[in-house]
Amino acid sequence: MPLIRIDVIEGRTEEELKLLADAVHDAVVESFEVPARDRYQTITQHKPYEMYIEDTGLGFERTNNVVVIQVISKTRTAEQKKQLYQKIAGHLQSRCYIDPADVMVSITENTEADWSFGLGEAQFLNGKL
Amino acid sequence: MPLIRIDVIEGRTEEELKLLADAVHDAVVESFEVPARDRYQTITQHKPYEMYIEDTGLGFERTNNVVVIQVISKTRTAEQKKQLYQKIAGHLQSRCYIDPADVMVSITENTEADWSFGLGEAQFLNGKL
């Protein structure tokens, strides 16, 4: 159920984007313990001058590999969120060679009434999920 | 007031996109009972490999017509949300020939202080709305 927005700078191949999206999705499945087909991702590719991602003074060196991931999800525990951050950074590093310093994640929570996955139904409310 | 993000796969004409946006807007007006000019929509068109929209095992067959609609709104009742899902799917089907199985909606709520519609003012706080 999380809806995931992935923002990157253009330059990756279609295959590389798929690998990146797969890596993020696997991290979501592992951390939030959702079904494998609980996958809702959009990717937006930007020109370098359309993304300004700095570091709040933390000392990260961002590159053109930078990935910004926005997660819209039902309520999750802090433990699940910390797991998510680790898994995303880990998978993107091992599978896409993206430096963990280039990975930013922001989560926004909503509730069960806030989702319709299709057919005009609220599946968390009508018992289908 | 809802801010609506519409994500689709490219391929529609300008006129088809307008019909789609109109259909979504009418559903918002009818379900949330907002004024006709309470319309704030952005559309982002994607390559097919920039959207991964599956089904959480619900059995939907998604096509390249898939539409993801993110709604950012002040608090609404579950009843209003269920109405919104039905109306969006209904209007997109009857007016744009989009299968209801291709329509996903996600809502995020905020408060009256969270909106400025122009002039640097918070119109829900200063009595103009």
Added chain:
Amino acid sequence: MPLIRIDVIEGRTEEELKLLADAVHDAVVESFEVPARDRYQTITQHKPYEMYIEDTGLGFERTNNVVVIQVISKTRTAEQKKQLYQKIAGHLQSRCYIDPADVMVSITENTEADWSFGLGEAQFLNGKL
């Protein structure tokens, strides 16, 4: 820390987009009192028919200069938000010649657990921020 989504209609030069993003960022720093490098912005440029920004009957005349700014932030006071709206509109007017009637802002709040700025860490939880 706020993650800022800026949606505009295409037509600005790279330099004009940078000035716009700088103006928004300075308004965030001044209103939310965050560090100068607390900057996380994405810009999405749209065709005119990909943005429908009306006025809820407030009487604004929107032009192709219209800017929609979505702010995702930890909790802020109403006073901080009102300051933000004023500062954004003011800076965009004085530095980018954008009419305040063309500036819309929407805020969504989250919590300290909802941010990872890099390295797979939750920096608001582990004491680094």
